[in-house]
Amino acid sequence: MTDNELLLAISDMMDKKLNHITKDVQEVKKDIKVLKTEVENIDIRVKNIELNQETKVLPRLNTIESCYTSTYDRYKDSVEDYEAIKQDVSIMKKVIQEHSIKL
Template sequence: MALTQDDLLAISQLLDVKLKAEIQPIKNEIQSLKSDVQSVKTELLAEMQALKAELLAEMQALKAELLAEMQALKAELLAEMQALRAELQAEMQALWAELQAVKASLEAEIHKIKLFQENVIMLRLNTIESCYLSTYERYKDSTEGYEALQADNEIMKAIIMEHSERLQKLA
């Protein structure tokens, strides 16, 4: 039995029909799965968008809250700095006033010292100077005589020693 071309074609068509009948449910199932996957994908995208929007809103709220806290902290620090600046200014003014008082006191003391120096010390120094100068003038002339006396004394010592030795030898 030889199969002809027509027989083979008829068998092929029968197989095609049978295959199509069996493949169609698989295709339908694949199509259903594709549709399910697309549906899940759409749901996931929607959930991701909602989550993204929610996170953005939370981030914006957190950013606003942090900015408000930073502004409050900045205002508090500025107020503290102003208070410190005012306190420091008051301290500087008090120190300046105290320094001016000390300066005035020192100037008064220096003035007193200068007056004392001029009226008392300089007079006494002039008196001491004149005393020493007059004493110097008196002793200046007598120093020459003193040197001559000393030379004579040395000669006398030598002679007395020599006479003393001679007397010792004689006795």
Template sequence: MTDNELLLAMSDLIDKKMTEQLQPLKQDVRDMKQDIQELKQESRDMKQDIQELKQESRDMKQDIQNIKQDIRKINLRIENEINPNINLILENYVPASKRYEDASDKIEAMQADIDLLKIVVTEHSGKLQAIS
């Protein structure tokens, strides 16, 4: 075998060994590229999710502002309309209840007087019929 043939055989052997050793590296690079593509897709998905969350957050903030405005309106209505009306009712109810309480005692006394009058009238009616 000549030196050229020997060099050629060595070169082929080196190429073969290098190819064998590079194959796993090439596969690793392909796997890494695939992983990077998947990560990019996940990143895009996450960005979309974040955008949706931001929009939902803005919507919720607006809803909270609307609720706060509604609560202010309700509080103002309670303060300006309902509380004065309740106070007016109480101002009229308390004196009326005192009058009814006072009248209740008088009504009980009158009932007792009427019951007594009925008894007396019945007795007198019986006496008058006996006389006549």
């Protein structure tokens, strides 16, 4: 074989190997395009979720928190009164029972 024939044979072998690699690269590029599209769709969905949270969920959550806090503030002070009332009722029960026995 001459040098030119050897070079052509080597070139053909390289072309065959590079063809396979080129096909693989093209497939990867297609996959990347699909992934980019999917990521764009996910970005849109995330933005919609964020907007929904900002405009609907958070204001309602703040309202719930406000109601809960005000209710808690009202009732936390009355707990001490409740304990005092329980003691008073207990004493009144004993006195009524003693008076009932005496009558």
